Amino acid sequence: xxxxxxxxxxxxxxxxxxxxxxxxxxxxxxxxxxxxxxxxxxxxxxxxxxxxxxxxxxxxxxxxxxxxxxxxxxxxxxxxxxxxxxxxxxxxxxxxxxxxxxxxxxxxxxxxxxxxxxxxxxxxxxxxxxxxxxxxxxxxxxxxx
Amino acid sequence: xxxxxxxxxxxxxxxxxxxxxxxxxxxxxxxxxxxxxxxxxxxxxxxxxxxxxxxxxxxxxxxxxxxxxxxxxxxxxxxxxxxxxxxxxxxxxxxxxxxxxxxxxxxxxxxxxxxxxxxxxxxxxxxxxxxxxxxxxxxxxxxxxxxxxxxxxxxxxxxxxxxxxxxxxxxxxxxxxxxxxxxxxxxxxxxxxxxxxxxxxxxxxxxxxxxxxxxxxxxxxxxxxxxxxxxxxxxxxxxxxxxxxxxxxxxxxxxxxxxxxxxxxxxxxxxxxxxxxxxxxxxxxxxxxxxxxxxxxxxxxxxxxxxxxxxxxxxxxx
Amino acid sequence: xxxxxxxxxxxxxxxxxxxxxxxxxxxxxxxxxxxxxxxxxxxxxxxxxxxxxxxxxxxxxxxxxxxxxxxxxxxxxxxxxxxxxxxxxxxxxxxxxxxxxxxxxxxxxxxxxxxxxxxxxxxxxxxxxxxxxxxxxxxxxxxxxxxxxxxxxxxxxxxxxxxxxxxxxxxxxxxxxxxxxxxxxxxxxxxxxxxxxxxxxxxxxxxxxxxxxxxxxxxxxxxxxxxxxxxxxxxxxxxxxxxxxxxxxxxxxxxxxxxxxxxxxxxxxxxxxxxxxxxxxxxxxxxxxxxxxxxxxxxxxxxxxxxxxxxxxxxxxxxxxxxxxxxxxxxxxxxxxxxxxxxxxxxxxxxxxxxxxxxxxxxxxxxxxxxxxxxxxxxxxxxxxxxxxxxxxxxxxxxxxxxxxxxxxxxxxxxxxxxxxxxxxxxxxxxxxxxxxxxxxxxxxxxxxxxxxxxxxxxxx
Ligand code: SF4
Ligand code: SF4
Ligand code: SF4
Ligand code: FES
Numbered sequence: 001x002x003x004x005x006x007x008x009x010x011x012x013x014x015x016x017x018x019x020x021x022x023x024x025x026x027x028x029x030x031x032x033x034x035x036x037x038x039x040x041x042x043x044x045x046x047x048x049x050x051x052x053x054x055x056x057x058x059x060x061x062x063x064x065x066x067x068x069x070x071x072x073x074x075x076x077x078x079x080x081x082x083x084x085x086x087x088x089x090x091x092x093x094x095x096x097x098x099x100x101x102x103x104x105x106x107x108x109x110x111x112x113x114x115x116x117x118x119x120x121x122x123x124x125x126x127x128x129x130x131x132x133x134x135x136x137x138x139x140x141x142x143x144x145x
Numbered sequence: 146x147x148x149x150x151x152x153x154x155x156x157x158x159x160x161x162x163x164x165x166x167x168x169x170x171x172x173x174x175x176x177x178x179x180x181x182x183x184x185x186x187x188x189x190x191x192x193x194x195x196x197x198x199x200x201x202x203x204x205x206x207x208x209x210x211x212x213x214x215x216x217x218x219x220x221x222x223x224x225x226x227x228x229x230x231x232x233x234x235x236x237x238x239x240x241x242x243x244x245x246x247x248x249x250x251x252x253x254x255x256x257x258x259x260x261x262x263x264x265x266x267x268x269x270x271x272x273x274x275x276x277x278x279x280x281x282x283x284x285x286x287x288x289x290x291x292x293x294x295x296x297x298x299x300x301x302x303x304x305x306x307x308x309x310x311x312x313x314x315x316x317x318x319x320x321x322x323x324x325x326x327x328x329x330x331x332x333x334x335x336x337x338x339x340x341x342x343x344x345x346x347x348x349x350x351x352x353x354x355x356x357x358x359x360x361x362x363x364x365x366x367x368x369x370x371x372x373x374x375x376x377x378x379x380x381x382x383x384x385x386x387x388x389x390x391x392x393x394x395x396x397x398x399x400x401x402x403x404x405x406x407x408x409x410x411x412x413x414x415x416x417x418x419x420x421x422x423x424x425x426x427x428x429x430x431x432x433x434x435x436x437x438x439x440x441x442x443x444x445x446x447x448x449x450x451x452x453x454x455x456x457x458x459x460x461x462x463x
Numbered sequence: 464x465x466x467x468x469x470x471x472x473x474x475x476x477x478x479x480x481x482x483x484x485x486x487x488x489x490x491x492x493x494x495x496x497x498x499x500x501x502x503x504x505x506x507x508x509x510x511x512x513x514x515x516x517x518x519x520x521x522x523x524x525x526x527x528x529x530x531x532x533x534x535x536x537x538x539x540x541x542x543x544x545x546x547x548x549x550x551x552x553x554x555x556x557x558x559x560x561x562x563x564x565x566x567x568x569x570x571x572x573x574x575x576x577x578x579x580x581x582x583x584x585x586x587x588x589x590x591x592x593x594x595x596x597x598x599x600x601x602x603x604x605x606x607x608x609x610x611x612x613x614x615x616x617x618x619x620x621x622x623x624x625x626x627x628x629x630x631x632x633x634x635x636x637x638x639x640x641x642x643x644x645x646x647x648x649x650x651x652x653x654x655x656x657x658x659x660x661x662x663x664x665x666x667x668x669x670x671x672x673x674x675x676x677x678x679x680x681x682x683x684x685x686x687x688x689x690x691x692x693x694x695x696x697x698x699x700x701x702x703x704x705x706x707x708x709x710x711x712x713x714x715x716x717x718x719x720x721x722x723x724x725x726x727x728x729x730x731x732x733x734x735x736x737x738x739x740x741x742x743x744x745x746x747x748x749x750x751x752x753x754x755x756x757x758x759x760x761x762x763x764x765x766x767x768x769x770x771x772x773x774x775x776x777x778x779x780x781x782x783x784x785x786x787x788x789x790x791x792x793x794x795x796x797x798x799x800x801x802x803x804x805x806x807x808x809x810x811x812x813x814x815x816x817x818x819x820x821x822x823x824x825x826x827x828x829x830x831x832x833x834x835x836x837x838x839x840x841x842x843x844x845x846x847x848x849x850x851x852x853x854x855x856x857x858x859x860x861x862x863x864x865x866x867x868x869x870x871x872x873x874x875x876x877x878x879x880x881x882x883x884x885x886x887x888x889x890x891x892x893x894x895x896x897x898x899x900x901x902x903x904x905x906x907x908x909x910x911x912x913x914x915x916x917x918x919x920x921x922x923x924x
Binding site: 156158159160161162163164165166168169171172174175178187188189190191192193194195215216218244245246248249251252256257258260261262264265266267268269272273274275276279280281282283285286288308309312361362363364365366369392393395396397398401403441442445446449 | 470471472474475476477478479481483494496498500501502503504506507508509510511512513514515516519520523524525526527529540544570574575586589591592593594597606609610612613616620623624625626627628629630631633634635638639727728731732733734735736737738739740742744751834836837858864865866869871873906918920924
């Protein structure tokens, strides 16, 4: 049996979270290979549509990382992100896409350790959920015959 | 060559409302039958599937298909019609986005069958086998693992949104076909702009809306002249393509998005979520979660007509 | 080798169906299946949805009778929340529902099943359809039919948002009052509808009833089934489409049961048919004995003829007159011949028109108070109405937040399902003998189900 290696998209805001990831890299912290980092200007830029696109393209999990509350470079971008993610997660609840596949968190520029912690936790969460396609959407057709 | 243009109308997993949107052409239907040859239309005209199979490829000028793709039979039939038609037009929300029937994708086919044929309270006790199991007689169609929109199965040339579309729109599209104007690739027969622009309540929609509690229809009295949103009732007008003449609003009820997304929006539900999220009052997660909790059934609301067209309904593209 | 005849798809009805006929070695019919290859799963996927959305969600079961589902659903919500609508709302609802039955019956008569009995000649000339029917009845009457249907549908739109998509139903009432200025238009449309209803009955007597071939069919055993009948009746036991109690009469005409819809589970039961998605309803107390008619089997029928059989009369004078004519002509009640559904349907058209005239006159029609807000915690609710094709029941159970936990839908054509299968088989057996099959004979087999005006999309929801 092949081990499931989750594919995770991390959307990092340019001003804090991306720096945090950088710091983690510079510190040579253990970072999971399964995480694809995508830089966005602000977490407030991440629309529900982008998140769903990532799932559609094959991501098993999506994590959005912005600045700590109050620190957003564009003032309230991360608050907007929070509102969207809270609502989107409520929508995901009864669907085959488990709400835990979508995470939102804050990482400030210097928080390399926090970054490493958050993404490693995400990998663990998704690993335990299994691949996204394993939901009922891949169930064998019911036989009529 | 020459001769009258040929039209076909077919339904998959639909409700017949889209068929009514054609019957509602009323007298104009007589003109259609005169100017075009309706070669296949089971709800109104006698014909068999073998008649379709016997047609030449691309013999039909335009085929209007309504209903969602639910059974393997539907796949076979729309592929056949694709072959026989110059244009395939997705007719109505079910063909366009899976429609209401796409909500079935929140469950497995077995759950759907078990419920209908075993669990409902009026079912005989003990219930018999599921209709797809055992017995002899004609072949039973298979339920596909998920409901699909038409364009997930065959190439679709144009879309007529709406559940069902207005008869006036149907008249216009059919008239085009009759006059040899087949729809251009990717035409959507509705407005470009959002429903709000044709809504009589638009002027009462404030620039900035702050919702502190989402209200539900049965618990609320609302002002029939004021936009639903500032009254705390969700209306999907801002993200829904216009073209229905705001018919629900006219009956003093909010829009539920049957016309699907406006231009440049991929996933209708995602657009709706973004739109409503921006109106939510609150600054911290517990407060926002509580506010969201006052929406009775978020997925059923934002994806009422389009779950099958979303990754949330069909899973990732393999 | 046994031969197999396939009628695929069956046409001029709502939804998907096929008839699969197996002949034995002698070329006689061994079995005839009426199969419905369609399924959607509303009973499951409405679970988890908000109760107040049910009237607009469940109406997508059927776009031909969305109004009936909308009404049954809204009434189920009244019951669920324990709230009574004000008089204006009741009048608006009944008016839109009655108007709907009127126009939908005309749809059947001119577009779907009617062409079978209106158009002469060989089916294969491709004339047994709306265009042939309009030609048969003449340009003037044909256009009138189309126009009146359009007007009455516009009236439904005025009351409900759209005839294609009514949205006005809310627990405890409707979303929109009727303006006094609209009363005149409504009354005019109703009056026109009444004029047309009388004309269409005259036409039916002229063109259809006088014809020997039709009279023969109405007397022929091929199209006759001795079954129980069910319909909604008012307190005087007369036909009502919007409200009342359910009455069931036996094949001999005696009252078998009389109950309010919320007791439906004591009386009605359903079973799965093999190789078809259409569930079959039958009378629980009698039980299901298979595809046979008679007192011993719980097979029952609904829809126009069944409603007339189950009632003791019509609530309006002209319809009552015509009702009496029917039973005089048949010489017995209940009337068992399926072809009489066509006549009964037009009697209901007449009743609907007369009723619309009455309702349009009601003072409360334009009262602005159209809604009472519920204050009770929901638990469960049952709603009933007569859809054009028969009794329709919606039953919802919810949690305290009014989220649907269980949904049960007994949909018009399902009540007729057993009878439809039996009628088709009987017709096939009687018409196809010694391997002699023509397209015309197969078409006659189709007439056996078409008289019911079945809606297979409904029946498989
Ligand atoms: S789009 Fe709406 S009206 Fe058309 S078939 Fe689907 S549910 Fe019915
Ligand atoms: S949100 Fe709804 S009510 Fe408000 S303007 Fe838009 S369509 Fe009209
Ligand atoms: S108002 Fe919205 S839900 Fe109603 S018909 Fe128009 S697009 Fe559809
Ligand atoms: S800039 Fe970091 S969240 Fe807005």
